[in-house]
Amino acid sequence: MMYAVTVSEFGGPEVLKYVEVSMPLVKTDHLLIKVEATSVNFADVKARYGNKDRQPPFIPGLDVAGTIVEVGEGVEDFQVGQRVIAFPQGGSYAEYVVAHTNLTFEIPANVDFTTAAACPIVSFTSYKLLADVGRMTRGDAVLVHAAAGGIGTTAIQLAKLLGASTVIGTVSKEEKVATTLEAGADFVINTSKENFVAKVLEITQEKGVDLILDSIAGRVTEQSLLCLAKYGRLVNFGNASGETATIQTADLTASCRSILGFSFGTTRKHRPETVRDTANKVFEFLENGSLKIVIGEKFPLEEAGKAHKLMEDRGSKGKILLIPPTSTIV
Numbered sequence: 001m002m003y004a005v006t007v008s009e010f011g012g013p014e015v016l017k018y019v020e021v022s023m024p025l026v027k028t029d030h031l032l033i034k035v036e037a038t039s040v041n042f043a044d045v046k047a048r049y050g051n052k053d054r055q056p057p058f059i060p061g062l063d064v065a066g067t068i069v070e071v072g073e074g075v076e077d078f079q080v081g082q083r084v085i086a087f088p089q090g091g092s093y094a095e096y097v098v099a100h101t102n103l104t105f106e107i108p109a110n111v112d113f114t115t116a117a118a119c120p121i122v123s124f125t126s127y128k129l130l131a132d133v134g135r136m137t138r139g140d141a142v143l144v145h146a147a148a149g150g151i152g153t154t155a156i157q158l159a160k161l162l163g164a165s166t167v168i169g170t171v172s173k174e175e176k177v178a179t180t181l182e183a184g185a186d187f188v189i190n191t192s193k194e195n196f197v198a199k200v201l202e203i204t205q206e207k208g209v210d211l212i213l214d215s216i217a218g219r220v221t222e223q224s225l226l227c228l229a230k231y232g233r234l235v236n237f238g239n240a241s242g243e244t245a246t247i248q249t250a251d252l253t254a255s256c257r258s259i260l261g262f263s264f265g266t267t268r269k270h271r272p273e274t275v276r277d278t279a280n281k282v283f284e285f286l287e288n289g290s291l292k293i294v295i296g297e298k299f300p301l302e303e304a305g306k307a308h309k310l311m312e313d314r315g316s317k318g319k320i321l322l323i324p325p326t327s328t329i330v
């Protein structure tokens with residue numbers, strides 16, 4: 001048996017229960033991993049409120065860092081004792097998880113468990129959004145919404161590392177401005193005080209930005225098109241607002257602009273082979289210290305509900321980690 005957090009029914013943070021459950025079973029081509037830390041992603045909050053994918057009770061969570069304690073039949077490239085990050089199958093808010101070898105990656109020697117646990121979803125997703133889907137090139141001006149968050153602080157750094165000329169972030173609260181500047185943004189717009197469209201046009205001398213990372217959807221997507229340059233790309237990869245946007249084709253044709261979509265979940269499921277290449281690129285930045293994952297808070301696994309509340313109240317900065325009682329992380 002092991003301890004895990006389950007979504008007991010769909011609802012608020014209080015439905016997260018810390019309970020004893022059976023250990024997951026190791027199958028062919030899978031690994032059993034003892035979890036040192038797992039991270040909270042906004043997708044976990046959405047999953048807790050309910051979607052068509054899973055019915056309660058289930059263990060939420062997408063990514064872990066830990067140590068391999070058992071290998072399944074057919075496994076050749078991994079050994080017991082190896083430090084890895086992984087995207088497990090049955091949820092990550094647990095003391096032990098099982099993951100397929102094609103979604104497990106050895107942690108570079110000089111990267112500690114804390115950074116490793118905070119990085120998987122945010123760094124892999126950010127890299128794919130910028131380099132692959134958003135086709136960022138050197139000299140591009142980039143706008144990142146929810147810039148002080150896990151994805152935001154990581155995407156800002158990666159945009160700079162990939163050669164962005166200007167990175168602009170939006171945040172909803174004054175206390176998030178410093179975090180966003182520390183991540184490397186050239187400008188931060190507090191949307192509770194300023195109109196981000198007017199400010200972006202002012203910063204870019206009316207040209208607009210070349211790439212927008214939009215995890216908000218709805219009105220924010222519609223307004224973002226008002227400050228997207230000719231040939232610009234807007235990548236929508238989330239709907240934190242819970243709204244949908246209406247797009248006019250006339251807004252795209254003559255201006256040669258594109259609206260793109262991306263889901264790392266879909267990519268893990270349908271194109272897992274593309275994730276290893278992304279991991280190698282991101283690990284280079286982590287190993288040489290040029291990418292520093294911003295960690296805002298650590299909570300004991302048992303207090304996952306508090307962590308969720310902080311995130312959905314828009315109070316979190318950087319990543320939130322959950323630490324199981326059996327972890328060596330203090």
Ligand SMILES: NC(=O)c1ccc[n+]([C@@H]2O[C@H](COP(=O)([O-])OP(=O)(O)OC[C@H]3O[C@@H](n4cnc5c(N)ncnc54)[C@H](OP(=O)(O)O)[C@@H]3O)[C@@H](O)[C@H]2O)c1
Nearest residue numbers: 041042146149150151171172215237238240262263264314
């Ligand atoms: N498609 C993918 O593969 C993928 C992968 C990872 C993440 N995502 C998406 O990327 C976004 C960021 O994820 P994250 O895990 O790094 O979370 P996060 O940015 O650390 O936290 C979510 C942030 O969203 C912003 N937000 C805007 N409207 C909100 C609302 N109505 N309620 C709550 N928050 C709101 C808040 O920032 P402000 O208060 O500063 O606006 C909040 O801090 C999420 O929307 C997530 O779903 C997508």
